[in-house]
Amino acid sequence: MDVRETNPLKISIITVCYNSAETVRDTIESVLAQTYSNVEYIVIDGASKDSTMDVVRSYESRIATVVSETDSGIYDAMNKGIHAATGDFIGILNSDDIFAHERVLEDLANFLQLNPDVDATYADLVFVQRDATDKLTRRYSSKGFAPWKIRFGFMVPHPTFYARRELFERFGLYKLGYRVSADFELMARFFQAGIKAKRHPQVMVKMREGGISTTGFWWRIHQNMEIVRACRSNGLYTNLCFIAMKVPFKLASYLK
Structure with a gap:
């Protein structure tokens, strides 16, 4: 029997x-097409000037x-969504x-029901061409993640990270002092606090290539500097040389 029928999350x-x-x-359509029904969908818009709304x-x-209003950036918008x-x-x-x-959330709910002691879960994602989401360019696997790797700049794929609402209440939201790495800082903070997280072995998300944190040399440098700051603010010693050690692993993912 589907576990969601007994105690739906x-x-x-x-x-x-x-x-x-x-x-x-x-x-939006990928969310609304999900077979799992106990979903609360929240859209936070930053007062778009095009036809988004x-x-x-x-x-x-x-x-x-649905909220559409000016904000202080993407992480401020995420925080508004968490509050709601x-x-x-x-x-x-x-x-x-x-x-x-279409079964991503149904599979996730079943996984969480079978693991009721976990505080958070994460999975894999694939990168796809921006104008052709059926054409994969590489896979972002979370299989080798371990909390000790955070000091080397490794994190779980953020779009696959699902946390209990109580974690945000206990440990805080995304910090607005980071331009591109507040997601890294939040997960470093959560893992340093000792949360129990378990990998859900599935590809959950297709991510289009070309996001602000995945392109551009200077954005990469800025991102890595923020990662160093995020680690140190959470009691993890690191430096840019440590962070650079993840480059061979990323090159291997491109070759695969």
């Missing part, structure tokens, strides 16, 4: 967007919460990402 999905008219429809409003009757969330577990699906298939 409520899962909150937060999509943040800004000027995302070209991609947000795919994101026209797209969002066309689905508004099927979205639990009422689910048992919370996850983020950004406006250029989509779920890998």
Whole structure:
């Protein structure tokens, strides 16, 4: 018997967007197509200047919460979504990402029901071409992740990270002092606090290539400097040389 029938978990999905008219429809439809029904869907828009909100409003009757207002960036929008969330577990699906298939949340809920002692879970994702989401470019596997690797700049794929709502209440939200690495800092903080997390062995998300934290040399440098700061602020000694040690592993993922 499907475990969700006995004690269904409520899962909150937060999509943040800004000027995302070209991609947000795919994101919304991938959420609404999920076979799991106990889902609270929240969309937080940063007062887009294009037709993003026209797209969002066309689905508004099927979205639990829609907010469109100016904010202080993507992590501020994520925090607004977390404040609005009422689910048992919370996850983020950004406006250029989509779920890998229609059973992602059903499989996730079953996994969480079978592992009731976990505080958080994470899985794998694949990168796809920006204009052809059926064409994979590489896989981001979480199989080799361990908390001790955080000081070397490793983290679990953020769009696959689902945490109990109580964790945000206990340990805090995304810190707005980071431009591209507040997700890394939050997970470093959570893992350093000793949360119990378990990998869900599945590809959950397709991520389009070209995000702000995945392209550009100077953004990479800035991101790595923020990672160093995030580690040190959470009691993990590291430096840029430590962080550079992850490069061979990333090159291997491209070759695969």
